[in-house]
Amino acid sequence: MSLENVTIQFGPFRALTDLSFQIERGEILGVAGPNGAGKSTLMNVCTGGLHASRGRVLFNGKDVTGFKRHSRCGLGIAQTFQIPTLLSSVTVGENLLAGQMFGSEARGSAPDIPIQDILYLTQLEDTLNLPASQADLLTRKRIMLGAALATGPEIIFMDEPLGGLNAEEIVEFLQVIRHVREELGITIVMVEHKTRALAEIADRILIINFGEFVMLDRPEVVLNDDHVVEIYLGKKHDA
Amino acid sequence: MADRSASITSQFTGAGLGRSSLIFWALVGGLALLGGLLGDSYVRHIFILVFIWCIVIASWDLILGYAGIFNYAQLVFFAFGAYGSAMLSIYAGLTPLLAIGAAALVGAGIGVLVAVPSLRLKGEYVALFTFAVHLALPPLIQQGRAIGMGGNTGLLGIPWLNLFGFQVSSIDKLTWYWVSLAFGAVCVYLIYFVILRGRMGLAFIAMRDAETFAQAIGVNEYKYKLLAFVVSAVFTAVAGGIYAHYTSVVTPKVLGTEFFLMAMVMLAIGGMGRFPGAIAGVFTVVIGNELLRSFDDYRLLLLGVAVVVTVIFFPEGVAGAFKPKPPEKAE
Known part of the structure; x- marks a missing residue:
C-alpha cells in the first residue's frame, strides 16, 4: 500500500499534511509519534474510516482513496482497534464466523485463510463457545485479530494492539503478531506507544509529528536519531 | 493445522435449527388446539390481537433490538399496511389475501422511504426523525380524505377475508383465531428462525454490538440497515393488513x-x-x-x-x- 501526498483537513485544522510513504509487502511497520501526531488519523485514512482531503491511497496499484471500510475489507485490508469492542452478545466462534462470512461477502469469494490456521495462531480453539462478553482483554484482542484474519486480508492495521496489556501479555501477543506475519505472510502496520516493544518487532518504524512525516527507517536508526529523541523527550540542554 | 476444512458451527450456520423449530411449531400447534377449546369468543378476540401484535413486535424487535436502529416509525408501517390493504380491497376490488400481499409491497416502499433519510443520521437522531414521521402521519391521513382515506372517521366496511371462496366474517372468531395464528406463526418463524438466524441476523447483531468493527470485517452497513428497515416494514404492513380485514375498520387511531x-x-x-x-x-x-x-x-x-x-x-x-x-x- 502506498500513500501519495495525503492531506486530511478538519475545517481549519490539518491532521495530516502531504504525507507520502510506502508500505512494503510482508513487513511489520511500526507507526509512532507523540500524542496528537495524527497516528490514528493515518490508520483511518488507510482503512477507510476517513477519506483523504487531498492525495491518494493506493493498494496493489488500485486507487482506494474513496473506498469505504467494508469495500477495503473486500480488497484485503483489515483492521483491529485500540479498544476491542467485539460482537459481545455472541460467542467467540461467531465473532470469527462474522469475519469469515462478511469478509467473503465483501470480496465476493471465500477468504483463503483456513479457519483452523486462525484458531491455531490466535489460540482460540478452546474458547469458541465462550460468550465474547466474558473474554478477558488479551482474549478480546485475540478475537479481534482472529475476526480480522478470517476476512482473508493481505494487510492488517493494528491500532495500539499492546495497550492495556501487562509485560507478560505483551510478550505473548507480540508472538501472536509475529506468527501472523511469519505463517500467513500478512503485512502488518501497527501504531504503538510502547516504543521498546515496537523496536523489537518492527522491520521499520515511521515517525510522524504534527501530522507531518518525520522519518521512516529501521528501528535502531530511528530510535537513535536526535530529532526523534527530541520529539519525544524535548531538546537536550547544553551545559 | 490438521483439519483444514473444518468450520465454525453456530446457530447462524443452521446449528440446532431443527430442534428449536420443532419446539416452536409444537407450541403453535398447542395454541391452535387451545383456540378450539376456548369457548368464549371474547377470549378468542384477545388472542387474535395477541397474534397480530406478535408480528408487529417481532418486526420492531428485529430493527430496534437486533439491528440496534432506533426506529420509532413502526406503527407507520402498520398504518400503511392497514390503509393500503383496505383501500386496495375497497377501491381496486382486490381480494383481501391479495391486498395483504400488496400491502407488504407498500410496506417495503415505505420502509425504503423512511430508511433513506434515517441512514444519513446517527443514533438518537434516527429516533427523532422516525418519531417525527410517526407524528406527521395522522394529519396526512386526514388530508388524504380526498384520495379516499376517510379522514378522521377512517375507512369502514373493509371486505372480509376471503379464504378460497369462504368468507370469514369478523364474528367468526374461531376461524379468525386460526388465520391470525397461522399468519403470526409464519411471520414470527421467518423473522426469528430464518432471517435473524442467518447472515442478516449476524450482520444486524454485528452493527449493533460494534458498528465500526462490523464495517471493518466487511459488513456493508448501508445495505444491511436498509434491509432491516425493509424487512421490518414488510412484516409490519402484513400485520396491518390482517388487522384491517379482521376489524373491517381502520382509523388514524392506529397511530394513537x-x-x-x-x-x-x-x-x-x-x-x-x-x-x-x-x-x-x-x-x-x-x-x-x-x-x-x-x-x-x-x-x-x-x-x-x-x-x-x-x-x-x-x-x-x-x-x-x-x-x-x-x-x-x-x-
Whole structure:
C-alpha cells in the first residue's frame, strides 16, 4: 500500500499534511509519534474510516482513496482497534464466523485463510463457545485479530494492539503478531506507544509529528536519531 | 493445522435449527388446539390481537433490538399496511389475501422511504426523525380524505377475508383465531428462525454490538440497515393488513398514543434482541391488560408500575431473567 501526498483537513485544522510513504509487502511497520501526531488519523485514512482531503491511497496499484471500510475489507485490508469492542452478545466462534462470512461477502469469494490456521495462531480453539462478553482483554484482542484474519486480508492495521496489556501479555501477543506475519505472510502496520516493544518487532518504524512525516527507517536508526529523541523527550540542554 | 476444512458451527450456520423449530411449531400447534377449546369468543378476540401484535413486535424487535436502529416509525408501517390493504380491497376490488400481499409491497416502499433519510443520521437522531414521521402521519391521513382515506372517521366496511371462496366474517372468531395464528406463526418463524438466524441476523447483531468493527470485517452497513428497515416494514404492513380485514375498520387511531405506548411496553417488559423476549412481552402485556380491566381507571397505572418494576429489576426484560448466569471466571 502506498500513500501519495495525503492531506486530511478538519475545517481549519490539518491532521495530516502531504504525507507520502510506502508500505512494503510482508513487513511489520511500526507507526509512532507523540500524542496528537495524527497516528490514528493515518490508520483511518488507510482503512477507510476517513477519506483523504487531498492525495491518494493506493493498494496493489488500485486507487482506494474513496473506498469505504467494508469495500477495503473486500480488497484485503483489515483492521483491529485500540479498544476491542467485539460482537459481545455472541460467542467467540461467531465473532470469527462474522469475519469469515462478511469478509467473503465483501470480496465476493471465500477468504483463503483456513479457519483452523486462525484458531491455531490466535489460540482460540478452546474458547469458541465462550460468550465474547466474558473474554478477558488479551482474549478480546485475540478475537479481534482472529475476526480480522478470517476476512482473508493481505494487510492488517493494528491500532495500539499492546495497550492495556501487562509485560507478560505483551510478550505473548507480540508472538501472536509475529506468527501472523511469519505463517500467513500478512503485512502488518501497527501504531504503538510502547516504543521498546515496537523496536523489537518492527522491520521499520515511521515517525510522524504534527501530522507531518518525520522519518521512516529501521528501528535502531530511528530510535537513535536526535530529532526523534527530541520529539519525544524535548531538546537536550547544553551545559 | 490438521483439519483444514473444518468450520465454525453456530446457530447462524443452521446449528440446532431443527430442534428449536420443532419446539416452536409444537407450541403453535398447542395454541391452535387451545383456540378450539376456548369457548368464549371474547377470549378468542384477545388472542387474535395477541397474534397480530406478535408480528408487529417481532418486526420492531428485529430493527430496534437486533439491528440496534432506533426506529420509532413502526406503527407507520402498520398504518400503511392497514390503509393500503383496505383501500386496495375497497377501491381496486382486490381480494383481501391479495391486498395483504400488496400491502407488504407498500410496506417495503415505505420502509425504503423512511430508511433513506434515517441512514444519513446517527443514533438518537434516527429516533427523532422516525418519531417525527410517526407524528406527521395522522394529519396526512386526514388530508388524504380526498384520495379516499376517510379522514378522521377512517375507512369502514373493509371486505372480509376471503379464504378460497369462504368468507370469514369478523364474528367468526374461531376461524379468525386460526388465520391470525397461522399468519403470526409464519411471520414470527421467518423473522426469528430464518432471517435473524442467518447472515442478516449476524450482520444486524454485528452493527449493533460494534458498528465500526462490523464495517471493518466487511459488513456493508448501508445495505444491511436498509434491509432491516425493509424487512421490518414488510412484516409490519402484513400485520396491518390482517388487522384491517379482521376489524373491517381502520382509523388514524392506529397511530394513537395508546397503541404506541402498548407496543413500547411490550418490548420493555419482554426484553429486546433476545428471542422469545419480545413475544413473551406481547402475551404478558395484552393478556395482563385484559386481566386488569376490572381495575378500570387504575389499569394504566398498574401497567406503568409493571414497566417500572421490570426496568428496575429485569433490565433485560422477561427474557433476561431466564438468561443463564455467566460461569465463575476461572483464574
